[in-house]
Amino acid sequence: MDAVTRRGDQAARAANSRLVHDFGLLIKAATRLEQRIDTALRQDCGIGHTMFEVLIRLCRQPGEEVSQRVLADDVTLTSSGITRLVDRMEEAGLVRRVPSPEDRRSVLVEPTDDGRAVFLRAVAVHARVVERYFVTPVARDDYARLTGSLHQIHQALRDGTD
Amino acid sequence: MDAVTRRGDQAARAANSRLVHDFGLLIKAATRLEQRIDTALRQDCGIGHTMFEVLIRLCRQPGEEVSQRVLADDVTLTSSGITRLVDRMEEAGLVRRVPSPEDRRSVLVEPTDDGRAVFLRAVAVHARVVERYFVTPVARDDYARLTGSLHQIHQALRDGTD
């Protein structure tokens, strides 16, 4: 058996490994779910999934304004990404930028009343899809463990630096 | 209490709902994990996460060639996305295109020996990150349930058409 064949078999073993398979499940489930929600939101509300995530953060407590930096961290975008996203959302009349009174580098963002209205419609669409493809398929008593595990992973990512 | 305030509270309730929070966990965990892997792979192997996923599929059984269509489905890309990705991978010497003998519309893709070598290095990097941020943080006896749930979600997405 020559070196190339041996490498092929080794690669096959790796490609079929448990770890690779399991992790693939996470990635595929998440991306496909996100896509479904994105297209549903676009159809019914005219916004995409990332704008929706921004609105979630902004609506969390009424009257609170959130800096772009915080927003970027929360939505998993770079600061330039957030700049451009907020540009589009401002353009669409969903949010307003207001200069931060206590730090003149910072820009605060708040939802417009229109933004909140869109959010309310969007959240219904979101709930429908999530209910159907995330909650329902999971066995009743596995759901808590699932979210618990995701929480742990989230923590690990937040803490781990390498 | 005026209409705007009422809407604000309603939005806040929605934004803090269990469903929104739980699903957010899935999305954030997945995207951050994918980013970690992507940067690790780029540093150590010069390929990104999507190329890696293609290689996984291509290496699964040695000698097998896979059509771009199948590849696109597997990696969750459109067919034009795959065309361009395979362009870059061919350019980089990781894969080879060969015309399908039984369907002249179709293009088959196979890894080069170089591609397999890169894959073997990449899979080690991948394993390190996945082990650390996906396996370890999850309680020993929750892991099986986690992957089981993900499998169910995956199924639901495959079957559901709306």
Add this chain to the structure above:
DNA sequence: GGTCAATTACTGACCAGTCAATTGCTGAGT
């Protein structure tokens, strides 16, 4: 056997994000 709808890959135009560099501001150390 000829027609036609469906399927595969590819392409141009575009979109949504990244990265690297820049500007303006802040706060800690001396």
Add this chain to the structure above:
DNA sequence: ACTCAGCAATTGACTGGTCAGTAATTGACC
């Protein structure tokens, strides 16, 4: 009080994807 390292936001150049449209091929049906 002054400097200076670091942070927030923005911008230009780029990357990696989408979408809509096209051409070639296929297979099912009459």
